Amino acid sequence: MTSATRSTWAAIGLAPFAAYVLLFLALPTVLAVASGLVDADGAFTLDNMAALGDPVILATFANSTWLSLLTAVIGAVVGALVCYALLGLSETGAVRTAVDAAAGVFAQFGGVMLAFAFIATIGLQGVVTQLLLGAGIDIFASGPWIYELPGLILPYVFFQIPLMVITFMPALSALRPQWAEANLTLGGSRASFWTRIGIPVLAPSFLACTLLLFANAFSSYATAAALASQGSQIVPLQIRTALTSETVLGRENLAGALAFGMIVVVGVVMWLYSLVQRRAARWRG
Amino acid sequence: MNGIAPSRVTRWVIGILVGAFFAIPMLATLLYTFRDGDGFSPVHWAALFDPAKTSSYAPIWVGLGNSLVLAVVTVAIVLFLLTPTMILVHLRFPRLRPGFEFLVLLPISIPAIVLVVGLAPIYQQLGRMLGTGAWTLAFAYGITVLPFAYRAIQASIDAVDIRTLSEAARSLGAGWATIVLRVIAPNLRTGLLAASLISVAVVLGEFTIASLLGRQVFQTALVVVKNTDAYAAAVFTLLALAFAFVLLIVIGLAGRSRTRKAGS
Numbered sequence: 001m002t003s004a005t006r007s008t009w010a011a012i013g014l015a016p017f018a019a020y021v022l023l024f025l026a027l028p029t030v031l032a033v034a035s036g037l038v039d040a041d042g043a044f045t046l047d048n049m050a051a052l053g054d055p056v057i058l059a060t061f062a063n064s065t066w067l068s069l070l071t072a073v074i075g076a077v078v079g080a081l082v083c084y085a086l087l088g089l090s091e092t093g094a095v096r097t098a099v100d101a102a103a104g105v106f107a108q109f110g111g112v113m114l115a116f117a118f119i120a121t122i123g124l125q126g127v128v129t130q131l132l133l134g135a136g137i138d139i140f141a142s143g144p145w146i147y148e149l150p151g152l153i154l155p156y157v158f159f160q161i162p163l164m165v166i167t168f169m170p171a172l173s174a175l176r177p178q179w180a181e182a183n184l185t186l187g188g189s190r191a192s193f194w195t196r197i198g199i200p201v202l203a204p205s206f207l208a209c210t211l212l213l214f215a216n217a218f219s220s221y222a223t224a225a226a227l228a229s230q231g232s233q234i235v236p237l238q239i240r241t242a243l244t245s246e247t248v249l250g251r252e253n254l255a256g257a258l259a260f261g262m263i264v265v266v267g268v269v270m271w272l273y274s275l276v277q278r279r280a281a282r283w284r285g
Numbered sequence: 286m287n288g289i290a291p292s293r294v295t296r297w298v299i300g301i302l303v304g305a306f307f308a309i310p311m312l313a314t315l316l317y318t319f320r321d322g323d324g325f326s327p328v329h330w331a332a333l334f335d336p337a338k339t340s341s342y343a344p345i346w347v348g349l350g351n352s353l354v355l356a357v358v359t360v361a362i363v364l365f366l367l368t369p370t371m372i373l374v375h376l377r378f379p380r381l382r383p384g385f386e387f388l389v390l391l392p393i394s395i396p397a398i399v400l401v402v403g404l405a406p407i408y409q410q411l412g413r414m415l416g417t418g419a420w421t422l423a424f425a426y427g428i429t430v431l432p433f434a435y436r437a438i439q440a441s442i443d444a445v446d447i448r449t450l451s452e453a454a455r456s457l458g459a460g461w462a463t464i465v466l467r468v469i470a471p472n473l474r475t476g477l478l479a480a481s482l483i484s485v486a487v488v489l490g491e492f493t494i495a496s497l498l499g500r501q502v503f504q505t506a507l508v509v510v511k512n513t514d515a516y517a518a519a520v521f522t523l524l525a526l527a528f529a530f531v532l533l534i535v536i537g538l539a540g541r542s543r544t545r546k547a548g549s
Protein backbone atom coordinates (compact mmCIF):
# COMPACT_ATOMS: atom_id res chain seq x y z
CA MET A 1 0.00 0.00 0.00
CA THR A 2 1.42 3.40 -0.93
CA SER A 3 1.43 6.13 1.66
CA ALA A 4 -1.07 8.09 -0.41
CA THR A 5 -3.69 5.34 -0.26
CA ARG A 6 -2.94 4.87 3.42
CA SER A 7 -3.71 8.55 4.04
CA THR A 8 -6.92 8.20 2.07
CA TRP A 9 -7.97 5.26 4.23
CA ALA A 10 -7.10 7.19 7.38
CA ALA A 11 -9.14 10.16 6.17
CA ILE A 12 -12.09 7.83 5.54
CA GLY A 13 -11.73 6.80 9.19
CA LEU A 14 -12.70 10.33 10.19
CA ALA A 15 -15.88 10.17 8.14
CA PRO A 16 -18.24 8.42 10.62
CA PHE A 17 -17.53 10.92 13.38
CA ALA A 18 -17.72 13.84 10.96
CA ALA A 19 -21.11 12.60 9.72
CA TYR A 20 -22.33 12.15 13.29
CA VAL A 21 -21.32 15.66 14.38
CA LEU A 22 -22.75 17.13 11.20
CA LEU A 23 -26.10 15.41 11.70
CA PHE A 24 -26.58 15.90 15.45
CA LEU A 25 -24.65 19.08 16.24
CA ALA A 26 -24.26 21.25 13.13
CA LEU A 27 -27.62 20.44 11.54
CA PRO A 28 -29.75 21.04 14.67
CA THR A 29 -27.94 24.30 15.38
CA VAL A 30 -28.47 25.51 11.82
CA LEU A 31 -32.09 24.30 11.83
CA ALA A 32 -32.77 26.02 15.16
CA VAL A 33 -31.50 29.34 13.88
CA ALA A 34 -32.92 28.93 10.37
CA SER A 35 -36.39 28.09 11.69
CA GLY A 36 -36.47 31.61 13.07
CA LEU A 37 -35.99 32.93 9.54
CA VAL A 38 -38.89 31.16 7.80
CA ASP A 39 -42.66 31.47 8.15
CA ALA A 40 -45.21 28.67 8.44
CA ASP A 41 -44.99 27.99 4.69
CA GLY A 42 -41.20 27.83 4.70
CA ALA A 43 -40.70 31.16 2.95
CA PHE A 44 -37.94 33.49 4.11
CA THR A 45 -39.06 36.18 6.53
CA LEU A 46 -37.57 38.49 9.11
CA ASP A 47 -40.94 38.67 10.81
CA ASN A 48 -39.97 36.26 13.61
CA MET A 49 -36.74 38.10 14.24
CA ALA A 50 -38.83 41.22 14.74
CA ALA A 51 -40.35 39.36 17.69
CA LEU A 52 -37.03 39.76 19.47
CA GLY A 53 -37.95 43.46 19.70
CA ASP A 54 -41.31 42.67 21.30
CA PRO A 55 -41.56 44.16 24.82
CA VAL A 56 -42.53 40.77 26.31
CA ILE A 57 -39.53 39.05 24.72
CA LEU A 58 -37.20 41.91 25.63
CA ALA A 59 -38.37 41.60 29.22
CA THR A 60 -37.55 37.86 29.28
CA PHE A 61 -34.08 38.55 27.86
CA ALA A 62 -33.63 41.24 30.52
CA ASN A 63 -34.78 38.78 33.23
CA SER A 64 -32.39 36.10 31.97
CA THR A 65 -29.55 38.60 31.82
CA TRP A 66 -29.84 39.96 35.36
CA LEU A 67 -30.50 36.51 36.83
CA SER A 68 -27.39 35.16 35.07
CA LEU A 69 -25.29 38.20 35.95
CA LEU A 70 -26.31 38.19 39.61
CA THR A 71 -25.79 34.44 40.12
CA ALA A 72 -22.54 34.52 38.09
CA VAL A 73 -21.07 37.25 40.31
CA ILE A 74 -22.21 35.62 43.58
CA GLY A 75 -21.07 32.21 42.33
CA ALA A 76 -17.71 33.56 41.19
CA VAL A 77 -16.94 35.39 44.45
CA VAL A 78 -18.05 32.58 46.76
CA GLY A 79 -16.53 29.91 44.49
CA ALA A 80 -13.20 31.76 44.47
CA LEU A 81 -13.27 31.91 48.28
CA VAL A 82 -13.86 28.14 48.37
CA CYS A 83 -10.90 27.63 46.01
CA TYR A 84 -8.79 29.81 48.32
CA ALA A 85 -9.87 27.75 51.34
CA LEU A 86 -8.87 24.57 49.48
CA LEU A 87 -5.44 25.96 48.61
CA GLY A 88 -2.62 24.02 50.21
CA LEU A 89 -4.73 20.92 50.82
CA SER A 90 -3.37 17.78 49.18
CA GLU A 91 -5.00 17.23 45.81
CA THR A 92 -5.34 13.53 46.60
CA GLY A 93 -6.59 14.08 50.15
CA ALA A 94 -10.07 13.12 51.32
CA VAL A 95 -11.29 16.75 51.44
CA ARG A 96 -10.31 17.60 47.87
CA THR A 97 -11.64 14.29 46.54
CA ALA A 98 -15.02 14.81 48.22
CA VAL A 99 -15.28 18.49 47.28
CA ASP A 100 -14.34 17.77 43.64
CA ALA A 101 -16.96 15.02 43.37
CA ALA A 102 -19.68 17.06 45.10
CA ALA A 103 -18.88 20.08 42.91
CA GLY A 104 -19.19 17.89 39.81
CA VAL A 105 -22.56 16.53 40.93
CA PHE A 106 -24.08 19.90 41.78
CA ALA A 107 -22.61 21.81 38.84
CA GLN A 108 -23.37 19.36 36.08
CA PHE A 109 -25.97 16.77 37.01
CA GLY A 110 -28.34 18.56 39.40
CA GLY A 111 -30.94 20.18 37.15
CA VAL A 112 -34.39 18.98 38.11
CA MET A 113 -33.15 17.41 41.33
CA LEU A 114 -31.81 20.72 42.66
CA ALA A 115 -35.21 22.26 42.08
CA PHE A 116 -36.80 19.47 44.13
CA ALA A 117 -34.26 19.88 46.92
CA PHE A 118 -35.10 23.58 47.14
CA ILE A 119 -38.84 22.89 47.08
CA ALA A 120 -38.33 20.45 49.97
CA THR A 121 -36.29 23.09 51.77
CA ILE A 122 -37.91 26.46 51.14
CA GLY A 123 -41.05 25.47 49.24
CA LEU A 124 -44.44 26.28 50.76
CA GLN A 125 -44.29 22.99 52.70
CA GLY A 126 -40.50 23.03 52.93
CA VAL A 127 -38.64 21.99 56.04
CA VAL A 128 -36.90 25.34 56.57
CA THR A 129 -40.06 27.28 55.69
CA GLN A 130 -42.07 25.41 58.33
CA LEU A 131 -39.25 25.73 60.85
CA LEU A 132 -39.13 29.49 60.39
CA LEU A 133 -42.92 29.65 60.44
CA GLY A 134 -42.77 27.95 63.85
CA ALA A 135 -40.44 30.74 64.94
CA GLY A 136 -42.91 33.31 63.67
CA ILE A 137 -41.12 34.17 60.41
CA ASP A 138 -43.13 33.80 57.21
CA ILE A 139 -40.69 33.90 54.29
CA PHE A 140 -43.66 33.92 51.91
CA ALA A 141 -45.46 36.83 53.54
CA SER A 142 -45.22 38.72 50.25
CA GLY A 143 -46.32 35.80 48.08
CA PRO A 144 -44.87 32.46 46.93
CA TRP A 145 -41.74 33.90 45.29
CA ILE A 146 -40.03 30.51 45.16
CA TYR A 147 -42.07 29.61 42.06
CA GLU A 148 -41.26 32.92 40.40
CA LEU A 149 -38.11 34.62 39.18
CA PRO A 150 -36.54 35.42 42.62
CA GLY A 151 -36.98 31.75 43.53
CA LEU A 152 -34.43 30.84 40.87
CA ILE A 153 -31.61 32.81 42.51
CA LEU A 154 -30.77 30.36 45.32
CA PRO A 155 -30.90 27.17 43.18
CA TYR A 156 -28.83 28.91 40.48
CA VAL A 157 -26.22 30.01 43.03
CA PHE A 158 -26.26 26.40 44.22
CA PHE A 159 -24.95 25.17 40.86
CA GLN A 160 -22.86 28.26 40.03
CA ILE A 161 -20.56 28.03 43.07
CA PRO A 162 -19.49 24.43 42.28
CA LEU A 163 -18.88 25.31 38.61
CA MET A 164 -16.62 28.16 39.79
CA VAL A 165 -14.74 25.75 42.05
CA ILE A 166 -14.19 23.35 39.12
CA THR A 167 -13.09 26.01 36.62
CA PHE A 168 -11.16 28.41 38.90
CA MET A 169 -9.26 25.88 41.00
CA PRO A 170 -6.66 25.11 38.28
CA ALA A 171 -5.77 28.82 38.01
CA LEU A 172 -5.41 29.22 41.77
CA SER A 173 -3.35 26.02 42.14
CA ALA A 174 -1.00 27.32 39.47
CA LEU A 175 0.08 30.26 41.66
CA ARG A 176 3.71 29.52 42.43
CA PRO A 177 4.85 29.39 46.05
CA GLN A 178 8.15 30.94 44.82
CA TRP A 179 6.26 34.17 44.13
CA ALA A 180 5.16 34.30 47.76
CA GLU A 181 8.75 33.63 48.83
CA ALA A 182 10.06 36.34 46.51
CA ASN A 183 7.46 38.71 47.92
CA LEU A 184 8.54 37.93 51.49
CA THR A 185 12.24 38.23 50.62
CA LEU A 186 11.61 41.67 49.19
CA GLY A 187 9.89 42.72 52.41
CA GLY A 188 6.28 42.23 51.34
CA SER A 189 3.55 40.98 53.64
CA ARG A 190 0.90 38.30 53.16
CA ALA A 191 -1.59 41.06 52.30
CA SER A 192 0.74 42.70 49.79
CA PHE A 193 1.24 39.33 48.10
CA TRP A 194 -2.48 39.23 47.29
CA THR A 195 -2.91 42.90 46.38
CA ARG A 196 0.28 43.19 44.29
CA ILE A 197 0.72 39.67 42.85
CA GLY A 198 -2.08 37.19 43.51
CA ILE A 199 -5.12 39.24 42.55
CA PRO A 200 -3.62 40.94 39.44
CA VAL A 201 -2.36 37.58 38.17
CA LEU A 202 -5.68 35.83 38.82
CA ALA A 203 -7.93 38.65 37.60
CA PRO A 204 -8.15 37.44 33.96
CA SER A 205 -8.94 33.87 35.06
CA PHE A 206 -11.54 35.16 37.49
CA LEU A 207 -13.17 37.24 34.76
CA ALA A 208 -13.09 34.31 32.33
CA CYS A 209 -14.73 32.01 34.87
CA THR A 210 -17.39 34.63 35.63
CA LEU A 211 -18.21 34.81 31.91
CA LEU A 212 -18.48 31.02 31.79
CA LEU A 213 -20.83 31.10 34.79
CA PHE A 214 -22.94 33.74 33.06
CA ALA A 215 -23.27 31.59 29.93
CA ASN A 216 -24.04 28.58 32.12
CA ALA A 217 -26.89 30.32 33.92
CA PHE A 218 -28.19 31.87 30.71
CA SER A 219 -28.40 28.43 29.01
CA SER A 220 -29.75 26.53 31.98
CA TYR A 221 -33.26 25.12 31.56
CA ALA A 222 -33.96 22.09 33.78
CA THR A 223 -33.92 23.76 37.23
CA ALA A 224 -36.14 26.61 36.09
CA ALA A 225 -38.53 24.29 34.26
CA ALA A 226 -38.98 22.08 37.33
CA LEU A 227 -39.49 25.06 39.65
CA ALA A 228 -41.72 27.20 37.45
CA SER A 229 -44.05 24.70 35.83
CA GLN A 230 -45.99 27.56 34.27
CA GLY A 231 -44.95 30.94 33.02
CA SER A 232 -42.00 31.96 30.93
CA GLN A 233 -40.00 34.47 32.91
CA ILE A 234 -36.64 33.61 31.34
CA VAL A 235 -35.63 32.87 27.74
CA PRO A 236 -35.32 29.05 28.01
CA LEU A 237 -38.83 28.89 29.53
CA GLN A 238 -40.10 31.18 26.76
CA ILE A 239 -38.67 28.67 24.26
CA ARG A 240 -40.55 25.90 26.08
CA THR A 241 -43.79 27.86 25.76
CA ALA A 242 -43.07 28.56 22.09
CA LEU A 243 -42.33 24.87 21.40
CA THR A 244 -45.30 23.44 23.26
CA SER A 245 -48.01 25.85 22.16
CA GLU A 246 -49.00 26.57 18.60
CA THR A 247 -48.53 30.31 18.50
CA VAL A 248 -47.15 32.73 21.02
CA LEU A 249 -47.71 36.45 20.52
CA GLY A 250 -49.43 35.44 17.27
CA ARG A 251 -46.16 34.30 15.69
CA GLU A 252 -45.04 30.99 14.22
CA ASN A 253 -41.49 29.76 14.66
CA LEU A 254 -40.90 32.05 17.62
CA ALA A 255 -38.78 29.29 19.20
CA GLY A 256 -36.30 29.64 16.33
CA ALA A 257 -36.03 33.39 16.80
CA LEU A 258 -35.53 32.95 20.56
CA ALA A 259 -32.92 30.25 19.91
CA PHE A 260 -31.14 32.66 17.58
CA GLY A 261 -31.17 35.34 20.28
CA MET A 262 -29.75 32.89 22.82
CA ILE A 263 -27.01 31.69 20.47
CA VAL A 264 -25.97 35.30 19.88
CA VAL A 265 -25.79 36.13 23.61
CA VAL A 266 -24.08 32.88 24.66
CA GLY A 267 -21.82 32.96 21.58
CA VAL A 268 -20.58 36.48 22.34
CA VAL A 269 -20.03 35.61 26.02
CA MET A 270 -18.12 32.41 25.16
CA TRP A 271 -16.04 34.30 22.59
CA LEU A 272 -15.08 36.86 25.25
CA TYR A 273 -14.38 33.91 27.55
CA SER A 274 -11.88 32.40 25.12
CA LEU A 275 -10.21 35.79 24.59
CA VAL A 276 -9.79 36.42 28.33
CA GLN A 277 -8.81 32.80 28.93
CA ARG A 278 -5.98 33.11 26.39
CA ARG A 279 -4.76 36.22 28.22
CA ALA A 280 -5.03 34.34 31.52
CA ALA A 281 -2.97 31.40 30.24
CA ARG A 282 -0.04 33.67 29.37
CA TRP A 283 1.72 33.54 32.73
CA ARG A 284 1.17 29.83 33.20
CA GLY A 285 4.32 28.03 32.17
CA MET B 286 5.73 25.92 53.79
CA ASN B 287 3.24 27.41 51.37
CA GLY B 288 2.98 31.16 51.94
CA ILE B 289 -0.14 31.35 49.78
CA ALA B 290 -2.31 28.92 51.72
CA PRO B 291 -4.94 30.39 54.05
CA SER B 292 -4.70 30.12 57.81
CA ARG B 293 -6.53 27.30 59.57
CA VAL B 294 -9.15 29.73 60.89
CA THR B 295 -9.89 31.24 57.47
CA ARG B 296 -10.17 27.76 55.99
CA TRP B 297 -12.67 26.67 58.62
CA VAL B 298 -14.78 29.83 58.46
CA ILE B 299 -15.17 29.59 54.66
CA GLY B 300 -15.66 25.84 54.87
CA ILE B 301 -18.40 26.05 57.49
CA LEU B 302 -20.31 28.96 55.91
CA VAL B 303 -20.28 27.61 52.35
CA GLY B 304 -20.64 24.04 53.60
CA ALA B 305 -23.80 25.08 55.44
CA PHE B 306 -25.26 26.61 52.28
CA PHE B 307 -24.82 23.27 50.52
CA ALA B 308 -25.66 21.02 53.47
CA ILE B 309 -28.93 22.73 54.46
CA PRO B 310 -30.92 21.92 51.27
CA MET B 311 -29.60 18.35 51.28
CA LEU B 312 -30.35 17.76 54.97
CA ALA B 313 -33.72 19.49 54.63
CA THR B 314 -34.59 17.20 51.72
CA LEU B 315 -33.56 14.21 53.82
CA LEU B 316 -35.74 15.40 56.71
CA TYR B 317 -38.55 16.06 54.25
CA THR B 318 -38.50 12.40 53.12
CA PHE B 319 -38.91 11.30 56.74
CA ARG B 320 -41.90 13.54 57.35
CA ASP B 321 -45.00 11.62 58.41
CA GLY B 322 -47.94 13.79 59.39
CA ASP B 323 -46.63 15.85 62.29
CA GLY B 324 -43.94 13.35 63.24
CA PHE B 325 -41.11 11.56 61.52
CA SER B 326 -40.93 7.99 60.23
CA PRO B 327 -39.29 6.11 57.37
CA VAL B 328 -42.71 5.53 55.77
CA HIS B 329 -41.76 7.17 52.43
CA TRP B 330 -38.61 5.08 52.16
CA ALA B 331 -40.48 1.90 53.06
CA ALA B 332 -43.03 2.77 50.36
CA LEU B 333 -40.33 2.06 47.73
CA PHE B 334 -40.70 -1.63 48.54
CA ASP B 335 -44.48 -1.59 49.00
CA PRO B 336 -46.14 -3.62 46.23
CA ALA B 337 -49.33 -1.55 46.57
CA LYS B 338 -47.34 1.56 45.61
CA THR B 339 -45.65 -0.04 42.61
CA SER B 340 -48.10 1.39 40.09
CA SER B 341 -47.59 4.98 41.24
CA TYR B 342 -43.80 4.54 40.92
CA ALA B 343 -44.15 2.86 37.52
CA PRO B 344 -43.06 6.01 35.60
CA ILE B 345 -39.81 6.07 37.60
CA TRP B 346 -38.93 2.46 36.75
CA VAL B 347 -39.84 2.96 33.07
CA GLY B 348 -37.84 6.20 32.97
CA LEU B 349 -34.90 4.67 34.79
CA GLY B 350 -34.93 1.69 32.41
CA ASN B 351 -34.92 4.02 29.41
CA SER B 352 -32.16 6.13 30.94
CA LEU B 353 -30.00 3.05 31.53
CA VAL B 354 -30.46 1.93 27.90
CA LEU B 355 -29.56 5.48 26.82
CA ALA B 356 -26.51 5.42 29.07
CA VAL B 357 -25.30 2.18 27.46
CA VAL B 358 -25.80 3.47 23.89
CA THR B 359 -24.19 6.82 24.76
CA VAL B 360 -21.16 5.09 26.27
CA ALA B 361 -20.97 2.97 23.10
CA ILE B 362 -20.88 6.17 21.02
CA VAL B 363 -18.07 7.51 23.23
CA LEU B 364 -16.03 4.28 23.12
CA PHE B 365 -16.59 3.18 19.52
CA LEU B 366 -17.03 6.47 17.67
CA LEU B 367 -15.31 9.26 19.62
CA THR B 368 -12.32 7.29 20.93
CA PRO B 369 -11.17 5.78 17.59
CA THR B 370 -11.52 9.21 15.98
CA MET B 371 -9.43 10.80 18.74
CA ILE B 372 -6.71 8.16 18.32
CA LEU B 373 -6.77 8.64 14.55
CA VAL B 374 -6.50 12.42 14.89
CA HIS B 375 -3.65 12.07 17.36
CA LEU B 376 -1.65 9.59 15.26
CA ARG B 377 -2.37 10.59 11.69
CA PHE B 378 -3.78 14.13 11.66
CA PRO B 379 -2.07 16.06 14.49
CA ARG B 380 -2.57 19.27 12.52
CA LEU B 381 -6.36 18.80 12.73
CA ARG B 382 -6.23 18.71 16.52
CA PRO B 383 -7.04 22.40 17.28
CA GLY B 384 -10.04 22.30 14.94
CA PHE B 385 -11.13 18.93 16.30
CA GLU B 386 -10.84 20.23 19.86
CA PHE B 387 -12.90 23.30 19.00
CA LEU B 388 -15.57 21.03 17.50
CA VAL B 389 -15.91 18.64 20.44
CA LEU B 390 -15.92 21.47 23.00
CA LEU B 391 -18.57 23.36 20.99
CA PRO B 392 -21.55 21.74 22.77
CA ILE B 393 -20.55 23.71 25.93
CA SER B 394 -21.41 26.90 24.05
CA ILE B 395 -24.62 25.65 22.45
CA PRO B 396 -27.37 25.49 25.07
CA ALA B 397 -29.33 22.23 25.08
CA ILE B 398 -32.52 24.29 24.88
CA VAL B 399 -31.30 25.72 21.54
CA LEU B 400 -30.19 22.32 20.26
CA VAL B 401 -33.61 20.89 21.03
CA VAL B 402 -35.32 23.43 18.75
CA GLY B 403 -33.30 22.03 15.84
CA LEU B 404 -33.42 18.44 17.04
CA ALA B 405 -37.23 18.38 17.00
CA PRO B 406 -37.55 18.18 13.17
CA ILE B 407 -34.59 15.77 12.96
CA TYR B 408 -36.20 13.43 15.47
CA GLN B 409 -39.47 13.61 13.55
CA GLN B 410 -37.62 12.17 10.54
CA LEU B 411 -35.63 9.76 12.69
CA GLY B 412 -38.85 8.51 14.28
CA ARG B 413 -40.10 7.44 10.85
CA MET B 414 -36.88 5.59 10.08
CA LEU B 415 -35.90 4.06 13.44
CA GLY B 416 -39.14 4.23 15.42
CA THR B 417 -39.68 6.33 18.54
CA GLY B 418 -37.80 4.04 20.92
CA ALA B 419 -36.12 5.87 23.77
CA TRP B 420 -32.64 4.69 22.70
CA THR B 421 -32.55 7.04 19.68
CA LEU B 422 -32.13 9.96 22.12
CA ALA B 423 -28.60 8.64 22.67
CA PHE B 424 -27.52 10.31 19.42
CA ALA B 425 -28.34 13.68 20.97
CA TYR B 426 -26.82 12.68 24.33
CA GLY B 427 -23.61 11.62 22.59
CA ILE B 428 -23.27 15.28 21.56
CA THR B 429 -23.96 16.66 25.04
CA VAL B 430 -21.34 14.38 26.64
CA LEU B 431 -18.68 15.15 23.96
CA PRO B 432 -16.82 17.87 25.93
CA PHE B 433 -16.74 15.82 29.15
CA ALA B 434 -15.73 12.57 27.44
CA TYR B 435 -13.15 14.32 25.25
CA ARG B 436 -11.37 15.93 28.22
CA ALA B 437 -11.22 12.64 30.14
CA ILE B 438 -9.88 10.64 27.18
CA GLN B 439 -7.49 13.36 25.98
CA ALA B 440 -5.90 13.50 29.45
CA SER B 441 -5.08 9.80 29.06
CA ILE B 442 -3.83 10.20 25.49
CA ASP B 443 -1.51 13.02 26.60
CA ALA B 444 -0.17 10.91 29.48
CA VAL B 445 0.71 7.88 27.31
CA ASP B 446 2.97 8.02 24.28
CA ILE B 447 0.57 6.16 22.00
CA ARG B 448 2.60 7.12 18.92
CA THR B 449 5.64 5.13 20.09
CA LEU B 450 3.41 2.31 21.33
CA SER B 451 1.65 2.01 18.00
CA GLU B 452 4.91 2.18 16.02
CA ALA B 453 6.42 -0.51 18.22
CA ALA B 454 3.35 -2.70 17.74
CA ARG B 455 3.36 -2.08 14.00
CA SER B 456 7.05 -2.98 13.69
CA LEU B 457 6.23 -6.27 15.42
CA GLY B 458 3.64 -6.94 12.72
CA ALA B 459 0.41 -5.97 14.46
CA GLY B 460 -2.53 -4.78 12.35
CA TRP B 461 -4.47 -1.61 13.16
CA ALA B 462 -7.28 -3.48 14.92
CA THR B 463 -4.78 -5.21 17.21
CA ILE B 464 -2.99 -1.93 17.88
CA VAL B 465 -6.14 -0.08 18.86
CA LEU B 466 -7.80 -2.87 20.84
CA ARG B 467 -4.85 -4.59 22.48
CA VAL B 468 -2.18 -1.88 22.73
CA ILE B 469 -3.76 1.57 22.85
CA ALA B 470 -7.12 0.91 24.54
CA PRO B 471 -5.63 -0.85 27.61
CA ASN B 472 -3.26 2.09 28.08
CA LEU B 473 -6.14 4.57 27.94
CA ARG B 474 -8.30 2.59 30.37
CA THR B 475 -8.49 5.21 33.12
CA GLY B 476 -9.51 7.87 30.63
CA LEU B 477 -12.03 5.54 29.00
CA LEU B 478 -13.45 4.59 32.41
CA ALA B 479 -13.75 8.23 33.48
CA ALA B 480 -15.35 9.18 30.15
CA SER B 481 -17.85 6.32 30.46
CA LEU B 482 -18.81 7.10 34.05
CA ILE B 483 -19.19 10.81 33.41
CA SER B 484 -21.36 9.98 30.36
CA VAL B 485 -23.57 7.79 32.57
CA ALA B 486 -23.92 10.64 35.08
CA VAL B 487 -24.79 13.17 32.35
CA VAL B 488 -27.36 10.84 30.76
CA LEU B 489 -29.05 10.05 34.09
CA GLY B 490 -29.28 13.77 34.87
CA GLU B 491 -30.43 14.97 31.44
CA PHE B 492 -33.86 16.59 31.36
CA THR B 493 -34.02 19.37 28.75
CA ILE B 494 -33.82 17.35 25.53
CA ALA B 495 -35.89 14.39 26.71
CA SER B 496 -38.61 16.58 28.17
CA LEU B 497 -39.06 18.78 25.10
CA LEU B 498 -38.89 15.85 22.67
CA GLY B 499 -41.54 14.09 24.79
CA ARG B 500 -39.47 11.04 25.77
CA GLN B 501 -39.73 9.26 29.13
CA VAL B 502 -36.42 9.20 30.98
CA PHE B 503 -35.49 9.21 34.65
CA GLN B 504 -35.62 13.00 35.09
CA THR B 505 -38.93 13.48 33.27
CA ALA B 506 -40.37 10.63 35.36
CA LEU B 507 -39.26 12.44 38.52
CA VAL B 508 -41.32 15.45 37.44
CA VAL B 509 -44.34 13.21 36.73
CA VAL B 510 -44.08 11.47 40.12
CA LYS B 511 -43.47 14.79 41.88
CA ASN B 512 -46.98 15.87 40.91
CA THR B 513 -48.59 12.88 42.65
CA ASP B 514 -46.09 12.08 45.40
CA ALA B 515 -43.59 14.81 46.25
CA TYR B 516 -42.01 12.61 48.95
CA ALA B 517 -41.18 9.84 46.49
CA ALA B 518 -39.61 12.42 44.16
CA ALA B 519 -37.46 13.65 47.04
CA VAL B 520 -36.38 10.10 47.92
CA PHE B 521 -35.33 9.37 44.32
CA THR B 522 -33.61 12.77 44.11
CA LEU B 523 -31.41 11.93 47.09
CA LEU B 524 -30.67 8.44 45.76
CA ALA B 525 -29.74 9.78 42.32
CA LEU B 526 -27.52 12.56 43.70
CA ALA B 527 -25.79 10.04 45.97
CA PHE B 528 -25.26 7.70 43.00
CA ALA B 529 -23.75 10.51 40.88
CA PHE B 530 -21.51 11.49 43.83
CA VAL B 531 -20.20 7.91 44.08
CA LEU B 532 -19.58 7.79 40.31
CA LEU B 533 -17.50 10.98 40.51
CA ILE B 534 -15.56 9.73 43.54
CA VAL B 535 -14.68 6.63 41.51
CA ILE B 536 -13.56 8.84 38.60
CA GLY B 537 -11.41 10.89 41.01
CA LEU B 538 -9.80 7.79 42.51
CA ALA B 539 -9.20 6.23 39.07
CA GLY B 540 -7.49 9.41 37.86
CA ARG B 541 -5.35 9.48 40.99
CA SER B 542 -4.01 5.93 40.56
CA ARG B 543 -2.79 7.02 37.12
CA THR B 544 -1.01 10.16 38.32
CA ARG B 545 0.63 8.22 41.11
CA LYS B 546 1.92 5.64 38.63
CA ALA B 547 3.15 8.38 36.32
CA GLY B 548 4.92 10.09 39.22
CA SER B 549 6.76 7.06 40.57
